[in-house]
Amino acid sequence: MFADVKTSRIPGFYKLSMDERLRKVAEFAGLSEEEVKLLKQFGNLDPRTADIMIENVIGAMSYPFAVAVNFLINGRDYMVPMVIEETSVVAAASHAAKLTRESGGIFAEASDPVMIGQVQVVNVKDPWYKKMVLLEHKEELLKIANEQDPVLVKLGGGAKDLEVRVLDSPKGPMLVVHLLVDVRDAMGANAVNRMAEAIAPYVEDLTGGKVYLRIVSNLADRRIVRAWTKVKKEVLGGEEVVDGIVYAWAFAAADPYRAATHNKGIMNGVIAVALATAQDHRAIEAGAHAYAARDGRYRPLSVWEKDENGDLVGCLEMPMPVGIVGGATKVHPVARIALKILGVKSAKELAEVMGAVGLAQNLAALRALATEGISRGHMELHARNLAIMAGATGDLIDKVAEAMIREGRIRFDRAKELVEEFLSRKGS
Ligand code: MEV
Numbered sequence: 001m002f003a004d005v006k007t008s009r010i011p012g013f014y015k016l017s018m019d020e021r022l023r024k025v026a027e028f029a030g031l032s033e034e035e036v037k038l039l040k041q042f043g044n045l046d047p048r049t050a051d052i053m054i055e056n057v058i059g060a061m062s063y064p065f066a067v068a069v070n071f072l073i074n075g076r077d078y079m080v081p082m083v084i085e086e087t088s089v090v091a092a093a094s095h096a097a098k099l100t101r102e103s104g105g106i107f108a109e110a111s112d113p114v115m116i117g118q119v120q121v122v123n124v125k126d127p128w129y130k131k132m133v134l135l136e137h138k139e140e141l142l143k144i145a146n147e148q149d150p151v152l153v154k155l156g157g158g159a160k161d162l163e164v165r166v167l168d169s170p171k172g173p174m175l176v177v178h179l180l181v182d183v184r185d186a187m188g189a190n191a192v193n194r195m196a197e198a199i200a201p202y203v204e205d206l207t208g209g210k211v212y213l214r215i216v217s218n219l220a221d222r223r224i225v226r227a228w229t230k231v232k233k234e235v236l237g238g239e240e241v242v243d244g245i246v247y248a249w250a251f252a253a254a255d256p257y258r259a260a261t262h263n264k265g266i267m268n269g270v271i272a273v274a275l276a277t278a279q280d281h282r283a284i285e286a287g288a289h290a291y292a293a294r295d296g297r298y299r300p301l302s303v304w305e306k307d308e309n310g311d312l313v314g315c316l317e318m319p320m321p322v323g324i325v326g327g328a329t330k331v332h333p334v335a336r337i338a339l340k341i342l343g344v345k346s347a348k349e350l351a352e353v354m355g356a357v358g359l360a361q362n363l364a365a366l367r368a369l370a371t372e373g374i375s376r377g378h379m380e381l382h383a384r385n386l387a388i389m390a391g392a393t394g395d396l397i398d399k400v401a402e403a404m405i406r407e408g409r410i411r412f413d414r415a416k417e418l419v420e421e422f423l424s425r426k427g428s
Contacts, residue, residue, distance in 0.1 A: 014055050018047060022058040044334050053331060065276060065334065066090040067341065068269075070097035072105025073356045080357055081338035082272035087381040089268045092364035093357060099231050099367075103311070106229040106359060108352035110320060114160070114222035115188040117145075117179040117196035117215070124209035127173045131164040133206050134177060138162045144202055145179055145195035152191055157184035159195055177203055180222060185347040187280055187323035192216040218286040220319035221294065225355035228315035229363070230307070236367060242312045244370025245304050245363070249314075252300035262300045262362070263292055266316065269361030273354050277342070278328035278335035280321070287319035302362050316359040320351035383410045390415035396422055 006028055013021060026036050039059030042050060051057045068080040068090050082090050100106050124130050134141070138161075145159035152158050161180040166173055179199065181192050196214035204211050233239050252262035267288060274281040292298050302316040324347050329335050344350045368374050383401035390412060392400045400418045404410045 025058050068093040070094050072101050079341050081276035081341050083275035084272040088377050093269050093361050096360040096364035099235050100229045103230040106356040108227040108355045110225040110348045110351035113183050115181050115183050115192045116217040117192040118217050119177040119196050119203055120213040121175040121207050121209040121211050124175050124207050127166045127175045130207040134164045141199050144199050148194045148198045149191050155184050157182040185325045189216040218283050219290040220287045220321040223321050225320040225351045226317050227355035227359040231312045233310045239310045242306050245366045246306055248366040248370050249304035256298040259298050259300045265365035266358040266362045269357040270354050273357055276338040278332045283321050291319050322350050323347050386412050386415040390419045392419050
């Protein structure tokens with residue numbers, strides 16, 4: 001009766017070859033030959049590399065790889081690789097970066113790359129006293145942690161400090177040990193996890209409690225980047241635009257509904273660079289939003305003000321847990337190229353660039369929102385994309401896009417008609 005019911009319960013699926021897996025998926029989903037062929041196009045990611053990066057791989061998916069220009073950060077010019085599916089982001093970043101250049105560009109400073117490892121201890125009768133005991137044994141605990149990664153220690157990193165918190169949880173009080181680890185040029189989650197795991201038995205001995213979780217915290221509030229810039233009012237189009245941007249920020253500062261969108265605009269830039277350089281972008285997102293809510297209310301990650309001359313000044317502060325060694329950064333060949341284009345020499349420098357990009361992206365969005373609105377730029381790009389999809393090339397792309405915008409009919413069928421019309425006029 002259930003003979004033809006499809007099942008996703010496939011024992012040993014992971015052990016099959018990539019082709020066999022793909023065949024099973026194709027059967028399950030009724031994929032066409034064409035679709036199967038498309039999934040198998042690995043492009044610039046070698047299938048063997050893809051297969052070791054994650055489990056159950058059946059193909060690859062390409063995203064556009066672009067470069068934002070005009071970035072002057074800490075007095076140095078950068079070309080910024082961005083991978084993203086959303087139109088306008090790269091153009092907006094480049095435009096905002098240009099606006100900042102006249103007043104020296106964007107400045108950024110990242111803290112030491114310190115990540116936090118958490119060890120959760122439960123069933124401790126006297127948590128406040130055991131907190132003291134743990135702190136008394138800080139040096140031994142740090143030593144055990146550092147034995148896990150002699151290379152990191154040799155590079156000047158390693159477990160540097162230890163803090164202990166007593167939490168009031170729904171399951172009663174619990175002790176939480178924070179191991180503060182300088183991870184140097186790595187994103188660092190793996191090193192921190194190993195260290196947290198290594199100290200756990202000793203923590204249990206010292207407290208008489210039971211350790212459950214031993215894991216990095218994504219609220220990386222010890223690994224912060226700060227970016228700031230000034231934009232002359234004339235460059236922006238006058239003091240009214242400056243006021244509009246400051247009002248836009250004030251709205252976000254007063255309202256979490258707006259702050260979420262404001263920060264999404266920042267993350268458009270940050271995550272596009274994170275994807276191009278194969279960072280753990282979920283960690284960056286989680287850290288950013290937790291940091292935005294760190295005082296109990298969700299707030300914008302940036303601040304925009306008008307200075308004494310009527311010019312716009314802005315700054316941004318957020319966690320930036322990124323690495324240039326280890327993980328996918330080193331495995332994905334395109335991520336390596338992205339790092340080469342950036343020319344960054346350390347994770348700290350990469351964090352600074354990404355903070356600057358976030359600030360520029362935010363500036364671009366607020367300037368557009370405070371003036372013509374966001375749709376126009378999107379519409380122009382969308383119209384151009386439709387024109388290209390309809391077969392327009394060269395000058396024809398702009399002609400078709402402009403005609404659709406003029407008519408207020410930005411649709412694929414209209415793009416096709418216009419392309420045919422223009423081509424037949426040209427031919428006759
Ligand atoms: C769209 O991807 C991002 C914006 O919504 C950001 C913002 O509203 O500040 C334009």
